Amino acid sequence: MTSPVPLQSITKPIECIAADTFAVPAASSPPQDFQTRLAMLRALFPALALTLCLCLPSGKAAAQDQRDLQSILQTEAEEVASPGRRSVGSVIDALVASELPQAPEFLQRWSEREVLQRTTDGLFFYGTREGDSYALTDLSTGEPAGSAPASEIEEIRPNGGVRRVIASALVQFQLSDPIEARRIEALDSIARNPSADQLEPLLASIEDEPSPRIRARKEELAGMLAATFGDTPEERIAAISALSDGVSVQIRAVLNQILSTRSEVGTEIPEGTNIARELTPGDDLTRDDAYARLVSEDLAPEIQSRDQLKAALTANIDGGTVGGVPIGALDTEEARARAYETLAAAGTIPRLVTEEDVDAALASHVFFEAYDEDDPAITDAARAALNEVETRVAVHQVADLALDAVSLASIYFLAAIGLAITFGVMGVINMAHGEFIMMGAYTGYVVQQIIPDYTVSLIVALPLAFAVTFAAGVAMERLVIRWLYHRPLETLLATFGISIALQQLAKNIFGTQARPLTSPSWLEGAWVVNDVIGIANIRIAIFVLALIFLALILFILKRTRVGLEVRAVTQNPGMAASMGINPERINMLTFGLGSGIAGIAGVAIGLYAQVTSEMGANYIVQSFMTVVVGGVGNVWGTLAGASLIGVLQKGIEWMNPSNTLAAQTYMILFIILFIQVRPKGIVALKGRAAGD
């Protein structure tokens, strides 16, 4: 690349020219948004000139530089002043050929009706009206060029057709813009609003595209445009077949667009129609819908609704009887039908449409869907491509679902592992476990109020949440649970009492509205593989956190003295005590550890869900399910339970995407049935350790 510095000087404002010739009106500042756009365009010129210079012989470029914008415009002055949709091409071609750096700005402002012509000498300016006069700006330099009375100025107002032509000419400038963001923006705008005339500039810009990423994007977009707007059917079919490699939403939209159908009905299928499928009333569409379609096409009379029937009868009451039936007897459907038929036979009202009429009408018509595209070869190719794409999308969706399920499983694992440990070791179900989760989340919230840096506050909050809930857990064990060993059901209720007290306490302190726990910026955003597969960074972080805790808990249980003692107490408290282990101490530590992990889980959950006093209650039942399904007293069991529940919940949600309530209902039903098969969970303790 040559240095852009010398070229930049071309657009540098030459202040002296305008400044001493004309007085500058003080209040001529254009609106803010326009200024930004202008700045953007200005930034674009030097680099644009550079690109153009690079792809052309330098001698020619030097020669072209001699001409200025005004003189080019003057050669086509009439066409510039009153552009027509068909003829404006010559001006644009001339501007493009000139490769002047000011050309894009001119095109832009021309189409936005900001270009004026001074009738006295026929010169063009940019300008804005100020009272009776116009403030003029020179086209080439962008400097003020004095003002002119309104009588000497003609505003140039290109019509909509011309503006479209200009806009698509601008696209090719943008597509070759040296700033990547601008090129991507241009591609985005094409993707949003594809049209036939964008295809050529797009194809032209592919060759010189320096970035491989954008190049790929351009090729993809060109393929999509070619599939819709290609000149010959062969060209389109080739482009359509090429599309079958992708999964993106745009590709699917393009293919669906080609495959768009209209529903039609007639006595027979017209010759030369590209039929998507024929519809049989009763199978592909209901009888009522089919008949309603006939009615809307005026091919059959409307079926009288009960209200219409009643209104018709009411309108024909004749001295206490309707069609010979006394009014009092009209309280059954049969009597009404009889009265109606009498009236219809007399010709007073239209005949009643009977079931037989409906059947006959349906039998004498065909219902079909016809492609908007007339060429069957193209629709067949598109159908084949779409099927291929959809198969691939389905595979990717499964992968995406698996990611979601893994992230959900990590959350359940974090929420349930503490519960599982305490249940395994002490046989105690802690109903306040959900409130420990909440306590951890509120700890994170409070830390964020004190430490404004989100990264630091998160680093502080995690151990602090552990410490707070560890202390709360130990306190609860010492004060309450210790007295209730051998009475597991009463522990369940006592911890429930603590749970409602803690929940209400949190409500009294923090209020009922949800408190945000903001994640640091590096956790925002998502890991996006393609349009189908993607997962939020925060969920990846929770997955990592769950892995860390899995490793940590396994290490503590399998490699440390405390872990050995915990396992001993889990298996047989009496025997463990005989071997010199203090079960009370182990119980206390275990309960603290379980509660502490709940606190950590609370911070993690709070990062992506709202922190409320009821958040623990939302997770407690799922945590119970995880423990019950996984089996008690085993880390791997909890992991298996969390995975099963995570996969199951996502799977059910996928099958019934509109309804998460139904998904949860079915999941719980499944768990109740699962317990039938494995009452002790997936990983059950065996032998004496299993107890009763």
Added chain:
Amino acid sequence: MTRKTFLTENRSVFWFLLSLGVFALIITVLADGSGNGMISTSFVKTLGRTLCLMLVAIAMDVVWGYTGILSLGHMAFFGLGGYMIGMWLMYARTEIVLTASLNAAPIPPTPEEIHDAIGSQIFGLVGSSEFPAIWYFAPSLPAQLALVVLVPGVLALVFGWLAFRSRVTGVYLSILTQAMTLALSLYLFQNDSGLRGNNGLSGLQNIPGLGDVPQSHLSIAFFWASAVALGAGYVLFAWVVSGKMGSVIRGVRDNESRVRFLGYHVESYKLFIFTLTGIVSGIAGALYYPQAGIINPNEIAPIASIYLAVWVAIGGRGRLYGAAIGAAVVSLLSSWFTGGSAPDVNLGIYTIQWTDWWLVLLGLSFVAVTLLAPKGIGGLFDLIGNRHPVPATSSTAAGPDLGARRTVEGEEEK
């Protein structure tokens, strides 16, 4: 030696029925409906509802205090009973209102027309006008009354059969019943469940066909109906838990394996108790909700069932009158504290408002009762009469493990 009869064996039945009758009479005399106006109609309704809660609490006591199954699902049966009667109440009342308006038209309405109009009236709120299949019996009072018994009964039977046959016990069983309750309430929260989603059924206090009877009289009638149901339930359960049946279920509570080894089919006993109490809960619900006027899925949420356990625990498990007293005391105190009529306590730096702090107090006092007074309020009666429900056994014949030995019924040795 006097002859043993049901009443002499269960003297609490006599005292309970006596005090219930006296209480009902006093309320009737003082109520607004009988012209005295010392007790407002809404308070009579509150008392009537409390009687229904006492009935479900007794059922809960039988299943938990006597059989040892901590069910967290009995309020779901209670709610289902309410839904079943609510369907008829809502259908019949809408029918009366709509028939009147349709009769004003020049042509008399047909049955189909009325049925469709009721459908769009009831389900317009959830964007539908078709009657779901479960409303098939709604026009018929006898059918819905049968469903009040059948729906909770069948659900309890099926769930109990599944749970007990796989020998799910203890804490596991509690969690499973809680899951069932949660599944049911989540299901009912959906609009397409056919029971109007989270709107629930409303206007249940208007009894069809009794539009001319003032609410003050209706409230007395429902109060008496609740009192009679409570009395009958008390006698029924007192009979169930006495005699041989009672001994077996208490055995199941204290040591299920041992009872099984003695040759009893434990599952059948548990299933019978679970289903029977489920049905009684449904009946209690069917009496409760016409007095409450509205039912929605929130009433079925697991928390309601846990509160039921709290009432029974505070009142005292293992004695029917304890559970009844617990339900009455806690639910009335609850409405007193949360209703804003309890005076605030000014501590100088902080004023305790009971609407905010009642749940904290309830939670902590519940923990305290569990820890310090496991017999609950019912235990106070032991102090008065210095009685022991079961005489202490000799302490030498302890069983093979800690859990087996009992000196006081229902209490394990430390």
